[in-house]
Amino acid sequence: MTITPHSSSDDGVGIERAKVIIIGTGFSGLGLAVQLRRSGETDFVMLERAGDVGGTWRDNTYPGAACDIQSHLYSYSFRPNAHWSRVYATQPEIRRYLQDTAREEGIYPHIHFNSTVTDAVWDDTDAMWTVTTPTGIFTAPVLVSAAGHLSDPAYPDIDGIGGFEGEIFHSARWNHDADLTGKRIGVIGTGASAIQIVPEIQKVAGHLTVFQRSAPYIVPRRDHVYSAAEKGMVSRLPKVAQRLRDHLFWENESRLPQRRRVPTFIDQIRQTALGHMHAQVCDPELREKLTPHFEVGCKRILISNDYYPAISQNNVTLATAGIASIDTTGVVLANGEHVDLDVLVVATGFEAADLPIAKIIRGRNAEVLSEQWQEGGKAFACATVSGFPNLFVMLGPNTGLGAGSIIYMVETQIDYIRGGIEAILRDDLVIEPDPATQEAYVQSIYDRSEGSVWVAGGCSSWYLHPRSGRLTTLWPDFMSQFRRENGTFDLASYQVSDTVVDAARP
Numbered sequence: 001m002t003i004t005p006h007s008s009s010d011d012g013v014g015i016e017r018a019k020v021i022i023i024g025t026g027f028s029g030l031g032l033a034v035q036l037r038r039s040g041e042t043d044f045v046m047l048e049r050a051g052d053v054g055g056t057w058r059d060n061t062y063p064g065a066a067c068d069i070q071s072h073l074y075s076y077s078f079r080p081n082a083h084w085s086r087v088y089a090t091q092p093e094i095r096r097y098l099q100d101t102a103r104e105e106g107i108y109p110h111i112h113f114n115s116t117v118t119d120a121v122w123d124d125t126d127a128m129w130t131v132t133t134p135t136g137i138f139t140a141p142v143l144v145s146a147a148g149h150l151s152d153p154a155y156p157d158i159d160g161i162g163g164f165e166g167e168i169f170h171s172a173r174w175n176h177d178a179d180l181t182g183k184r185i186g187v188i189g190t191g192a193s194a195i196q197i198v199p200e201i202q203k204v205a206g207h208l209t210v211f212q213r214s215a216p217y218i219v220p221r222r223d224h225v226y227s228a229a230e231k232g233m234v235s236r237l238p239k240v241a242q243r244l245r246d247h248l249f250w251e252n253e254s255r256l257p258q259r260r261r262v263p264t265f266i267d268q269i270r271q272t273a274l275g276h277m278h279a280q281v282c283d284p285e286l287r288e289k290l291t292p293h294f295e296v297g298c299k300r301i302l303i304s305n306d307y308y309p310a311i312s313q314n315n316v317t318l319a320t321a322g323i324a325s326i327d328t329t330g331v332v333l334a335n336g337e338h339v340d341l342d343v344l345v346v347a348t349g350f351e352a353a354d355l356p357i358a359k360i361i362r363g364r365n366a367e368v369l370s371e372q373w374q375e376g377g378k379a380f381a382c383a384t385v386s387g388f389p390n391l392f393v394m395l396g397p398n399t400g401l402g403a404g405s406i407i408y409m410v411e412t413q414i415d416y417i418r419g420g421i422e423a424i425l426r427d428d429l430v431i432e433p434d435p436a437t438q439e440a441y442v443q444s445i446y447d448r449s450e451g452s453v454w455v456a457g458g459c460s461s462w463y464l465h466p467r468s469g470r471l472t473t474l475w476p477d478f479m480s481q482f483r484r485e486n487g488t489f490d491l492a493s494y495q496v497s498d499t500v501v502d503a504a505r506p
Helices: 027-038 091-104 194-202 228-236 238-253 263-280 284-290 307-311 406-427 435-449 479-486 499-504
Strands: 015-017 020-023 044-047 119-123 128-133 136-140 142-145 167-170 184-188 207-211 316-319 323-326 330-333 338-340 343-346 391-393 429-433 494-498
Touching (some): 027 091, 027 406, 128 142, 194 207, 238 479, 307 316, 406 479, 429 435
Parallel strands (some): 015 136, 020 142, 184 343
Antiparallel strands (some): 128 136
16 A cells, blocks of 8 residues: 655744644544544644554554454444454454545545654643654644554563563564464463463464463453355445444443443343353363452453463463562562563553653643643543643543443544534634533542442452542443533533634733
8 A cells, every 4th residue: 555644844944834733543533534624624634653554453463463342333433344354353454444544535645654742732822732753843723632542552560571581572562573383472461462362372382371460251252254245235235234333332332231230230241251261161270260359340351262262271371370570581470480481472451541642742831741640531521631722632531441332432522522623723712621620520420430340349450540549541331421421512611712812912
């Protein structure tokens, strides 16, 4: 595929002006760009630190990488894809979908690739954001952070991890040059990435050791390859495609009562998960190790048909003693045992609670966003932040889901942010939420989270902020309620000033 990069400058001084700057080209950034172009707004630039679009679906290329939400729901409603190969699409297919979106919608010319944002500063005098990258400086009255919450790998704080002399890499930065055949491989973690990786590398490893801190709940993966007839029906009959999407949406929406600890619903999903494990694992000692000791849903419920069979193979050891340290040749367990390794895969997730992008965004009075978010991210309508005028955050605080498609949340935010951008550009406005209004809104989210499995389920997860213990990453209500509250921009909810009038004041 030929990529035509956006390349222009302002008067030869390395400053490019636009109306909107979007950071990131994953699902959220691309979706907003598409809808801006379709509505006639073309004066925007996108800044991407990598060499192509795709976000987490570009970066996560590990063996077995696939989605755990059904393909027809995990895609834009405004760009349905009749050609998904299976119920749960794999990483290459999703990445290709995003590349096709960028190409067919004319987004590539707006993108500056290899342009890591190093600084983003609001200037009250000019009512402008100035964003600095290695490829140039960009200014605009509106800044949108679409960097996402599954962008930057999180590495465990384990003594000696930097001294391991074998191959070591994070699951989100897979080293495809590493030869795994016949090797002694260790995998740290048993989350969503790990349970996809383990069955694949078990097939080639001499011996595989999985280091488990806590056992996940896993339910069957109801997957199948779509036939040509099924694809053709979806392609020819748009109403069938929409009915399928609606069915999948409400099926996922119906899972919220599980997370609210409604007894009938939570008992059902618990029995499904434990029944799945018992059906696939015969060894009672291994079953005990694989049995979670927290409420189902407290951590992400995973889907897999091949993790338990893989973990039961003779060349696999499930280590549950805990890691004390890592030395040059392997892992030292808390019980003193040493596990010799040639390769160590770190599958420990992402920096979702403390977003790295927040460390480089500076608002009014040079306040750094991460300083306001020391106890966890807070945003009015899950999109705007007091003290940071004309800034919109996509997939930031309280936008994640314990069940359901994040694309639905993305599209809700697209509608909201487009409304805000139109209001700002139409009347040259500076807007931001009032601090008290923002705090009241965020508190309403915390109140709804009380009693949920995420807060009261007896586990420690990335859903909760490590310092405050607040549920700062997930939305603790129905997806449809998120859209009702956060899908339509309302200027009356904001502190507003007119930049033209303000600029004329002495």
